[in-house]
Amino acid sequence: MTHAEEMLRTYPAGLGDVDRAALVRCIGECLDCSQTCTACADACLSEAGVLGLVKCVRTCLDCADICDATGRVLSRHTGYDANLTRAALHACVTACRSCADECERHAQMHEHCLVCAQACRRCEQACQELISSLG
Amino acid sequence: MTHAEEMLRTYPAGLGDVDRAALVRCIGECLDCSQTCTACADACLSEAGVLGLVKCVRTCLDCADICDATGRVLSRHTGYDANLTRAALHACVTACRSCADECERHAQMHEHCLVCAQACRRCEQACQELISSLG
Amino acid sequence: MTHAEEMLRTYPAGLGDVDRAALVRCIGECLDCSQTCTACADACLSEAGVLGLVKCVRTCLDCADICDATGRVLSRHTGYDANLTRAALHACVTACRSCADECERHAQMHEHCLVCAQACRRCEQACQELISSLG
Amino acid sequence: MTHAEEMLRTYPAGLGDVDRAALVRCIGECLDCSQTCTACADACLSEAGVLGLVKCVRTCLDCADICDATGRVLSRHTGYDANLTRAALHACVTACRSCADECERHAQMHEHCLVCAQACRRCEQACQELISSLG
Numbered sequence: 001m002t003h004a005e006e007m008l009r010t011y012p013a014g015l016g017d018v019d020r021a022a023l024v025r026c027i028g029e030c031l032d033c034s035q036t037c038t039a040c041a042d043a044c045l046s047e048a049g050v051l052g053l054v055k056c057v058r059t060c061l062d063c064a065d066i067c068d069a070t071g072r073v074l075s076r077h078t079g080y081d082a083n084l085t086r087a088a089l090h091a092c093v094t095a096c097r098s099c100a101d102e103c104e105r106h107a108q109m110h111e112h113c114l115v116c117a118q119a120c121r122r123c124e125q126a127c128q129e130l131i132s133s134l135g
Numbered sequence: 136m137t138h139a140e141e142m143l144r145t146y147p148a149g150l151g152d153v154d155r156a157a158l159v160r161c162i163g164e165c166l167d168c169s170q171t172c173t174a175c176a177d178a179c180l181s182e183a184g185v186l187g188l189v190k191c192v193r194t195c196l197d198c199a200d201i202c203d204a205t206g207r208v209l210s211r212h213t214g215y216d217a218n219l220t221r222a223a224l225h226a227c228v229t230a231c232r233s234c235a236d237e238c239e240r241h242a243q244m245h246e247h248c249l250v251c252a253q254a255c256r257r258c259e260q261a262c263q264e265l266i267s268s269l270g
Numbered sequence: 271m272t273h274a275e276e277m278l279r280t281y282p283a284g285l286g287d288v289d290r291a292a293l294v295r296c297i298g299e300c301l302d303c304s305q306t307c308t309a310c311a312d313a314c315l316s317e318a319g320v321l322g323l324v325k326c327v328r329t330c331l332d333c334a335d336i337c338d339a340t341g342r343v344l345s346r347h348t349g350y351d352a353n354l355t356r357a358a359l360h361a362c363v364t365a366c367r368s369c370a371d372e373c374e375r376h377a378q379m380h381e382h383c384l385v386c387a388q389a390c391r392r393c394e395q396a397c398q399e400l401i402s403s404l405g
Numbered sequence: 406m407t408h409a410e411e412m413l414r415t416y417p418a419g420l421g422d423v424d425r426a427a428l429v430r431c432i433g434e435c436l437d438c439s440q441t442c443t444a445c446a447d448a449c450l451s452e453a454g455v456l457g458l459v460k461c462v463r464t465c466l467d468c469a470d471i472c473d474a475t476g477r478v479l480s481r482h483t484g485y486d487a488n489l490t491r492a493a494l495h496a497c498v499t500a501c502r503s504c505a506d507e508c509e510r511h512a513q514m515h516e517h518c519l520v521c522a523q524a525c526r527r528c529e530q531a532c533q534e535l536i537s538s539l540g
Contacts (some may be wrong), residue, residue, distance in 0.1 A: 036337040
């Protein structure tokens with residue numbers, strides 16, 4: 001059991017109607033995608049062809065920041081506000097999609113972009129599934 | 136001139152069609168709102184009646200995280216992606232509105248909530264104006 | 271293989287003398303501890319006895335922020351600066367120790383504090399081991 | 406009066422022996438330096454000579470993250486922990502110094518690096534003064 005799951009298991013109040021499996025998965029994907037994007041931006045900076053990767057660096061940095069904020073919002077349940085959660089998830093879907101699209105352009109040349117695109121797609125999907133489960 | 140303005144003035148490429156005054160104002164309000172919300176969450180924790188303020192603490196923490204991420208996204212211009220900027224701004228408007236609504240409920244009892252609600256309303260408005268200027 | 275490991279494997283330049291296993295472990299513990307602390311602060315807010323937990327909430331929030339920043343610094347390798355890495359790791363050790371000490375005070379009453387204290391101790395140790403390996 | 410000052414003025418508990426003017430200044434410099442570093446990293450990405458600026462981008466990103474976390478820690482007063490505050494401030498001094506040193510190398514060529522180096526030096530000094538005032 002991950003710490004994220006244990007924290008939900010030991011939560012001292014009700015979590016409402018939320019799909020716990022979808023929530024745990026989404027928190028994990030947000031953290032993972034944020035770290036992968038931070039690392040991919042840095043890997044791009046180490047490429048001789050960085051001049052062709054500046055849009056990729058920027059999109060990775062934006063995606064890292066939005067995934068990070070979304071993972072934090074999803075980790076809080078007190079005084080739950082569905083509007084705020086949904087808005088954060090929508091921003092996260094958009095950021096992950098932009099970043100996956102951009103990294104896929106470089107995935108054949110740069111394996112770190114392939115790994116990053118996969119992390120972004122997984123996070124995008126996890127956010128979509130959580131949005132659907134929120135009704 | 137603030138550092139945010141100086142960084143736009145010295146930016147080595149075009150900024151596109153963005154309304155610079157609206158952009159500078161919005162960056163400033165995001166940073167300011169994030170710090171004010173962090174401080175308001177903490178001030179609530181110091182109140183004897185914290186039990187009645189837990190939703191306020193939570194909403195302030197969420198708003199701080201989303202304003203922070205939005206301020207970072209707005210500070211980047213390379214490989215500009217209007218979809219991503221707009222999505223971050225929409226999440227920020229929602230977070231600021233939720234937090235202002237919640238803080239206003241406690242504003243007569245707790246002056247820090249009044250100050251925080253004002254910072255959230257200013258940030259909400261600055262985000263709205265920047266969204267409008269993006270077309 | 272985690273994404274953090276894959277990003278190190280596909281890094282396009284040398285990583286210097288760093289102990290990769292210690293680095294991967296430390297990045298993972300920073301992210302995990304940050305999320306667990308964010309969740310523990312929120313779980314404390316849901317306790318009827320929140321008035322006795324305000325120091326715990328605050329310390330969890332500080333620890334979450336410092337672990338988050340440290341995990342980001344550790345995810346970057348270009349233009350590596352050992353002083354900066356070491357300074358971030360020292361701050362993280364201090365934050366994790368403070369948070370573990372505080373959560374342990376409440377661990378018998380609140381299982382989320384027990385889980386959080388364990389995450390903080392693991393992160394503290396991973397940071398110590400990485401500091402040692404940096405020489 | 407800035408919102409940071411107003412939040413200290415309306416804080417519902419004692420702030421201990423802290424030098425308020427030094428605290429307010431330091432919070433402001435941390436936020437400002439974080440934003441300036443985020444913008445300078447991005448400005449470097451827009452330079453034709455980005456290949457010679459990759460260490461600068463990386464150091465700016467690290468400094469932005471550490472200043473951000475430090476500004477958050479300084480915005481909390483409940484259950485004050487001088488060890489944790491001091492550790493965050495020491496990391497911030499190191500990050501600001503590294504970033505100022507790096508940006509100064511490029512300051513004659515790139516005005517955004519000059520502005521960023523100045524923001525880093527101001528933040529470094531504000532952190533040093535706050536450390537001194539903590540005794």
